[in-house]
Amino acid sequence: MALAIRAAAAGDMAPPSASDPTLGFLTKRDTEVKLPRATRVKNKTPASVQITAEQILREAQSGRSPRSKIADSVELSEYRLRRRKEFEDAIRRARWSVGAWVKYARWEERQGDFARARSVYERALDVAHRDHTLWRGVDMPNAESAYEPNVCDRAVSLLPWVDQDQLWYKYIHMEQVLGAVANARKVFELWMAWRPDAAGWNSYIKFELRYGEIERVRAIFERFVAEHPQPHTFIPHPVRKV
Numbered sequence: 001m002a003l004a005i006r007a008a009a010a011g012d013m014a015p016p017s018a019s020d021p022t023l024g025f026l027t028k029r030d031t032e033v034k035l036p037r038a039t040r041v042k043n044k045t046p047a048s049v050q051i052t053a054e055q056i057l058r059e060a061q062s063g064r065s066p067r068s069k070i071a072d073s074v075e076l077s078e079y080r081l082r083r084r085k086e087f088e089d090a091i092r093r094a095r096w097s098v099g100a101w102v103k104y105a106r107w108e109e110r111q112g113d114f115a116r117a118r119s120v121y122e123r124a125l126d127v128a129h130r131d132h133t134l135w136r137g138v139d140m141p142n143a144e145s146a147y148e149p150n151v152c153d154r155a156v157s158l159l160p161w162v163d164q165d166q167l168w169y170k171y172i173h174m175e176q177v178l179g180a181v182a183n184a185r186k187v188f189e190l191w192m193a194w195r196p197d198a199a200g201w202n203s204y205i206k207f208e209l210r211y212g213e214i215e216r217v218r219a220i221f222e223r224f225v226a227e228h229p230q231p232h233t234f235i236p237h238p239v240r241k242v
């Protein structure tokens with residue numbers, strides 16, 4: 001009995017490094033991580049055949065599968081049907097993603113199907129009509145001439161103060177591209193009714209100067225200085241050279 005008691009006491013006096021109660025039945029030695037020794041490179045001479053980075057890239061590109069070529073109208077129709085399904089699935093998963101809608105519409109434009117592109121844009125505007133980036137994304141120069149000015153008119157009516165007046169500039173530019181100078185002038189007048197900053201008034205004055213409308217320039221300048229009676233409004237200004 002005395003020997004058993006001594007043995008138990010000796011176990012209690014064991015150094016803490018031998019065992020740790022927080023480790024269960026393992027000792028600290030068992031839990032030590034042993035890293036393998038670094039392997040020494042015996043032969044450090046350069047290899048006889050050297051591979052350049054250009055060769056690696058060339059081999060990686062050569063391993064790619066070649067692009068499939070569309071042989072006839074049937075394959076083209078199948079391709080377009082497949083791509084439209086992919087686009088529809090994408091906007092179904094991310095209905096509020098403006099980028100997904102614009103990407104879909106731009107693809108339809110590249111296919112020459114402007115009716116479908118307009119349909120995609122209109123569906124997108126039903127979803128995110130308060131997003132100015134979507135209104136700015138509508139850009140169909142080869143479509144019917146009446147569509148994009150109509151979109152611009154809706155955009156400035158809904159968001160007249162958004163995006164640093166970029167929607168107004170786009171609207172005016174589109175009318176000028178179509179050769180509708182009188183319509184562009186009406187857009188300027190509509191914009192001035194919203195009392196824009198000096199940059200907007202200066203754009204209107206420069207617009208009339210390009211078309212040689214001197215009397216209109218003077219009238220606009222008088223309204224401009226009445227709206228913005230600051231010293232920088234008066235001098236310098238191109239109207240003084242008229």
